[in-house]
């Protein structure tokens with residue numbers, strides 16, 4: 247399923263049954279897939295992912311989201327340039343800090359691979375929020391939380407839908423290092439905030455279990471610091 251020949255021409259009908267995957271299986275195997283094939287992804291599959299993304303909650307049920315689906319080569323090339331700038335800086339620091347950490351170095355290699363092949367990614371979905379906050383006017387933490395909190399549940403739904411239908415996906419933010427430039431590339435008005443980018447394509451690799459901290463290590467009972475389930 248991950249070679250070029252078999253991914254070509256796959257339709258929604260071919261993959262939609264994947265959405266019946268057990269929820270737990272989708273959740274524990276949804277991981278960032280950065281190495282993608284250049285083969286096109288049917289628009290209906292992308293729209294189905296976004297349709298399921300829209301089942302997520304938003305603050306006050308505002309549904310103040312917009313999703314820009316980027317397929318145009320020139321727009322992808324400009325976003326690739328932005329991504330490259332940000333990754334060069336981030337990966338330089340990351341490599342120095344990750345010496346000896348093989349797992350982190352593997353992630354860095356994958357981020358580098360994606361940056362080097364960014365223009366070949368068939369589809370970029372850019373989840374956005376309407377109702378921009380005014381730059382230079384600090385938002386109280388609660389307002390920030392409900393503002394950005396109104397997009398990320400939908401992004402997670404999108405990632406899970408992609409995973410279930412066998413599409414590779416990841417949540418990335420580095421191409422948006424300058425939201426001013428990103429707005430210009432995407433034709434977004436100042437009132438619409440690009441929040442992240444989800445590259446979509448048929449995966450070169452496989453989904454698999456993610457590595458996370460044990461639950462007891464991050465759960466507190468009643469008051470922070472009381473961790474009866476730790477260890």
Ligand SMILES: Cc1cc2nc3c(=O)[nH]c(=O)nc-3n(C[C@H](O)[C@H](O)[C@H](O)COP(=O)(O)O)c2cc1C
Pocket residue numbers: 276277278279280353357416417418419420421456457
């Ligand atoms: C807010 C946020 C921003 C992220 N930005 C990037 C990014 O710019 N580039 C990238 O390759 N991955 C990005 N990631 C993906 C994380 O690196 C990834 O989720 C994490 O390494 C866990 O990977 P795994 O799910 O494959 O285990 C981002 C994730 C989040 C939640």
